Amino acid sequence: MFGNHVVILNSVKAATELLEKRAIIYSDRLKIPMISLMGWDFTFAVMPYTDKWREHIRRLFHQCFRKNAIAAYNHxxxxxxxxxxxxxxxxxxxFGAHIEILATAITMEMVYGYDKPLPDRxxxxxxxxxxxxxESVLPGAFAVNTFPFLRHVPxxxxxxxxxTFARDTRRLLNEMKDEPxxxxxxxxxxxxxRQSVLRDLLERNDRHRGSKEQxxxxxxxxxxxxxxYSAAVETTxxxxxxxxxxxxxxPEVVQKAQNELDTVVGQGGLPGFEHRIVLPYCEAVFREVFRWRPIAPLAMAHATSEDDVYEGYYIPKGWSQSTLSSFRILILAQEPWFSQISGAHKCILRRRGTETLRAMVHDETKYPNPDEFNPERFLNVDGQLNVDDQVLGFGFGRRACAGRHIADEIVWATIVxxxxxxxxxxxxxxxGNEIEIEPIFTDGLVSHPKPFKCTITPRNDATRQLIASTTDM
Incomplete structure (x- = not known):
């Protein structure tokens, strides 16, 4: 991948051991030339694991998006x-357009305090x-990712x-950052x-007024x-x-969830965050949505910053970024072909694509019949939630999704x-015949469902009136 060798991890055990327990070694990132050419290197998702990432970016982000802080935005x-x-x-x-507006509107008001009708822009x-x-980070998308010297070609x-692609993207990013x-x-x-996350951060920084540090x-x-702004909209x-x-x-899942909601909340109002702890079946539906079809099946690659050995296999520290054969990328856990390679302390090298996260959440030993959407897999026999509460789609270790708490709340609240x-x-x-839905998804860093038709109708006149009463149209 990008001229580098790849170690593939697609078991939770290996990912947890390396990316979480040994996070100090496995938290770096592969340098992809197109990212810097486009100007995307400002995002800490692709930054190298440095003091700048740890102290400034990650720390500041967590101040505003930690679990306790985002409770202020529940309303x-x-x-x-x-x-x-x-x-x-x-x-x-x-429904797709309405959902996209929801994700954009929440993000815009929370981050920027922008509460106006959203222009298409x-x-x-x-x-x-x-x-x-x-598009730019997929293997083979641009030759410059494999041959970095091409960046010097006119x-x-x-x-x-x-x-040209990079120049246009850089201009787009500047507008995306500057306008709001x-x-x-x-x-x-x-x-x-009007308050917002951005305003709060700027006011905290005001003590450095007039200095270079400001x-x-x-x-x-x-x-x-x-x-x-950019990360939340598409993934949500x-x-x-x-x-x-x-x-x-x-439809049987819909019915069971509605039965639970009617029993706990009733049909006279909408469920709120205070109900989450007493809605185990709905919580299981939430978990199963993330497991059934992970939207980022490849995840972002981690990179090694030191030599390491895992279960007899030698994983070397990343070499020079310009060395085309460098071992610089670690994706996510073991595959059957690992056992076919003999010799302890041998570097595992393989050039291939794989859906690593999908392999984890579709592990039949843990999730029987993994292609079935079955919330009961997250429930005990008494109907209460089991201990399997880790949303693997948010990633592992220090590179786990920094916005996972706000994403968790938005998705759960929308579902219920x-x-x-x-x-x-x-x-x-x-x-009058049902139009079948094929659960087909696009390839890419974010995997989208291909367009499908369905019916979404109010449950009854009471719920229709409830919706009408919540806010002015």
């Missing part, structure tokens, strides 16, 4: 989910930026079209009381906001569309609010 999430319910009630066939910018990022040279950032700065200057930290803050949108697909394919108010089923053709 915002519910309010935006109510808007989603209105959208599903009026134009259910556009603010939806388009992160969507297109992330699409370009995903843009007019045959085969150097990556320069300036919106917050203007609000602060006009004495607006300018440096302000740039980091701008980057942190853009990371949250895709996860919730997977949920809609799973419900349309499994939608199930409490709507029935979801397969669409029917003119003859």
């Amino acid at each position: 915002l999430q519910i309010r935006k989910i109510e808007d989603l319910l209105h959208g599903l009630l009026s134009t259910p066939q556009q 603010l939806v388009y910018l992160p969507q297109e930026a992330v699409r370009r990022f995903s 843009a007019w040279f045959p085969g150097a079209g990556f320069h 950032f300036q919106y917050v700065k203007q609000n602060m200057q006009s004495a607006s009381d 300018e440096q930290i302000e740039q980091i803050i701008k980057d942190i906001a853009a990371v949250a 949108t895709t996860t919730l569309i997977v949920f809609i697909m799973a419900m349309a394919l499994n 609010c939608v199930l409490s108010t709507f029935n979801i089923a397969k669409a029917k053709d003119e003859g």
